[in-house]
Amino acid sequence: MAYDYDTIIIGGGPGGLAAAYGLVGKQKVLVIENNLWGGTCPNFGCDPKKMLYGVVESKRQTQRYGQSGITGAVNIDWPALMSFKRGYTDKIPGGTHDGLASSGIATLFGSAEFVDAHTLRVNNKQVTGDAIIIATGATPAIPNVLGKAHFQTSTDFLSLPELPHEIGFVGAGYVAIELANIAVEAGAKVHVFQHNDKLLRGFPEADTAVLKETLAAKGIQFHWNTTVTGVSEAGSGVIVHTDDEDVALDTIFAAAGRPANIAGLNLDAAGISASAKGVEVNDHLQTAASNVYAIGDVIDKKQPKLTPVSGYEGRYVAASILGQQAAISYPPIPHTVFAGPELAQVGVTVATATAHPDDYDVRTSSVGSWYTYNRLQDKTARVTTIIDKANQQLVGAVVLAVNAEELINTFSGIISRHETAAEAKDWMPVYPSAESDLQYFY
Numbered sequence: 021m022a023y024d025y026d027t028i029i030i031g032g033g034p035g036g037l038a039a040a041y042g043l044v045g046k047q048k049v050l051v052i053e054n055n056l057w058g059g060t061c062p063n064f065g066c067d068p069k070k071m072l073y074g075v076v077e078s079k080r081q082t083q084r085y086g087q088s089g090i091t092g093a094v095n096i097d098w099p100a101l102m103s104f105k106r107g108y109t110d111k112i113p114g115g116t117h118d119g120l121a122s123s124g125i126a127t128l129f130g131s132a133e134f135v136d137a138h139t140l141r142v143n144n145k146q147v148t149g150d151a152i153i154i155a156t157g158a159t160p161a162i163p164n165v166l167g168k169a170h171f172q173t174s175t176d177f178l179s180l181p182e183l184p185h186e187i188g189f190v191g192a193g194y195v196a197i198e199l200a201n202i203a204v205e206a207g208a209k210v211h212v213f214q215h216n217d218k219l220l221r222g223f224p225e226a227d228t229a230v231l232k233e234t235l236a237a238k239g240i241q242f243h244w245n246t247t248v249t250g251v252s253e254a255g256s257g258v259i260v261h262t263d264d265e266d267v268a269l270d271t272i273f274a275a276a277g278r279p280a281n282i283a284g285l286n287l288d289a290a291g292i293s294a295s296a297k298g299v300e301v302n303d304h305l306q307t308a309a310s311n312v313y314a315i316g317d318v319i320d321k322k323q324p325k326l327t328p329v330s331g332y333e334g335r336y337v338a339a340s341i342l343g344q345q346a347a348i349s350y351p352p353i354p355h356t357v358f359a360g361p362e363l364a365q366v367g368v369t370v371a372t373a374t375a376h377p378d379d380y381d382v383r384t385s386s387v388g389s390w391y392t393y394n395r396l397q398d399k400t401a402r403v404t405t406i407i408d409k410a411n412q413q414l415v416g417a418v419v420l421a422v423n424a425e426e427l428i429n430t431f432s433g434i435i436s437r438h439e440t441a442a443e444a445k446d447w448m449p450v451y452p453s454a455e456s457d458l459q460y461f462y
C-alpha cells in the first residue's frame with residue numbers, strides 16, 4: 021500500500037527533531053506539532069531556565085566574592101532578565117520550523133490522533149505513514165485538589181512579566197528546586213511545599229542535606245511533610261490550604277512531576293498500550309503496533325527524561341527505520357540540577373554502591389577548601405567517586421559544586437570509555453581548572 025509519507029513524527033521537540041534529521045534525504049518525512057516548534061526544552065524548559073539561572077548565579081558569585089574585592093549590591097531586574105530570555109526564545113519556533121522546511125522535511129500544525137496504526141487525523145483530515153513516531157513529550161501534573169485551576173506551571177514561571185513578591189511551589193523535584201532558586205535569588209519570598217521530607221529524590225541524601233541548608237539560608241521556606249489540600253482565590257493572590265496551615269501567596273506553581281503527553285492521541289485505535297508512566301515500548305522503542313515507535317519524555321522508561329536522552333532515542337529510531345537491527349543501549353546518562361550550586365550525578369548511584377561494599381569503593385571529598393573551590397568561595401563543594409573494585413574503573417560520580425555540570429561531563433566521558441584510574445590520569449588538563457583535580461578524586 022502507498023502511504024502519504026514514509027515516516028510521520030508526532031511532536032516537534034528534541035526527540036522528534038532528532039528523528040526527522042536522522043531520516044532527511046533518505047525518506048519522505050512529516051513532522052506534526054500542535055504548539056511551539058522546538059518543544060519544551062528551548063521554549064519553556066532547559067534553555068530559558070539556564071539563561072535565567074546563569075544571571076542569578078552571577079549575582080550569587082558576586083556575593084560570594086563580597087570578602088574578596090567586590091563591593092556594592094547587585095540586584096536582579098526581572099523585566100530586563102525576561103527580555104534577555106525572550107531574545108533567545110522568541111526566535112525558536114520560527115527558526116525551528118524554517119530549518120525543517122529548508123531541509124525538505126514536511127510540517128503540519130495541528131493535534132494528531134490515531135485512526136489506525138498507519139493513519140492519523142489532524143485538523144479533520146487524514147494522513148498516512150508507513151512508520152509513525154510518537155514524540156509528544158510530557159506536561160506538568162496539576163495536583164487534583166480543590167481550586168486546582170489556580171495553579172500555574174513552570175511554563176508560566178519562565179514567562180512571568182514581573183516577579184511576584186511571594187510565591188510557592190508544590191513539589192521538591194528538579195523543576196521546583198531550579199525555579200525556587202531562581203526566584204529567591206531574584207528577590208521573591210519563596211515557599212516549597214513537599215508531601216514528604218525528600219529534596220530531589222534519587223540524589224544522595226548526604227548531598228541533598230547540604231543543598232537543603234544552602235537553599236534555606238538563601239531564604240527558601242521549606243514546608244516538609246506538608247500536603248497541599250486546596251487553593252482558593254484571595255484578592256489578587258491565592259490562599260494555599262495545607263494539612264498544616266493556610267498560606268497567603270501571590271501565586272502558586274505546580275511542580276509535582278511531568279506525566280506523558282498521551283491524552284487525545286487515541287492510542288487504542290492503533291492497539292498501542294500505555295501505563296501511567298507513558299507509552300510502553302520494547303528494546304527497539306517499538307510500541308505494541310510494530311510500525312509505531314515512541315521516543316523521549318512520552319515513553320514509560322527507567323532512563324531519566326532529559327533532552328539528550330530524547331535526542332539519542334530519536335537518532336536511534338531513525339537508524340532503526342533505515343534498517344539498523346540492534347536493540348537500544350544507552351551510554352551513562354549524566355544529569356544536573358541547576359540549584360545554585362549545581363548537583364550532578366552519573367552512573368552507578370551511591371545507594372547501589374553502599375549496598376554492595378564488596379563490589380564498589382565510594383569516596384567522598386569535601387573540596388570547599390581545595391584551591392579550585394576556595395577560589396570561588398564555594399565552601400560546601402563535594403565530590404563523590406564510585407570505583408568498581410574488580411577492574412578499578414570509575415563507574416559513578418556525584419558532584420555538588422559550582423559548575424558541577426562540566427566536571428560530571430568529564431566523569432561521564434571517563435565512565436563511557438571504561439578507563440581505569442591509571443588511564444584516566446594519563447592526560448593533561450589545563451591548570452587551574454576543575455579537571456586538574458581529577459587525579460586526587462580516586
Ligand SMILES: Cc1cc2nc3c(=O)[nH]c(=O)nc-3n(C[C@H](O)[C@H](O)[C@H](O)COP(=O)(O)OP(=O)(O)OC[C@H]3O[C@@H](n4cnc5c(N)ncnc54)[C@H](O)[C@@H]3O)c2cc1C
Nearest residue numbers: 031033034035054059060061065066132157316317326327
Ligand atoms: C522547566 C524545565 C526545565 C528543564 N530543564 C532541563 C535541563 O536542564 N536539561 C535537560 O536535559 N532537560 C530538561 N528538561 C526536560 C526537557 O525539556 C525534556 O526532557 C525534553 O524537552 C523532552 O523532549 P521530547 O522531544 O521528548 O518532548 P518535548 O520537548 O516536550 O516535545 C514534544 C512536542 O510534542 C508536541 N505535541 C504533544 N502532543 C501532540 C499532538 N497530539 N500532536 C502534535 N504535537 C504534539 C508538544 O507541543 C511538544 O512540542 C526540562 C524541562 C522543564 C519543564
Ligand SMILES: NC(=O)c1ccc[n+]([C@@H]2O[C@H](COP(=O)([O-])OP(=O)(O)OC[C@H]3O[C@@H](n4cnc5c(N)ncnc54)[C@H](O)[C@@H]3O)[C@@H](O)[C@H]2O)c1
Nearest residue numbers: 190191192193194195196275276277278325326356357358
Ligand atoms: N536540570 C534538568 O535536567 C531538569 C530540569 C527540570 C526538569 N527536568 C526533567 O523533568 C522531570 C520532571 O520534573 P519535576 O520536578 O516536575 O518532577 P520530579 O519527579 O523531579 O519531582 C516531582 C516532585 O513532586 C512531588 N510530588 C509528586 N506528586 C505529588 C503530589 N501529588 N503532590 C505534591 N507533590 C508531589 C515529588 O515528591 C517530587 O518532589 C524531571 O524528572 C526531569 O526528568 C530536568
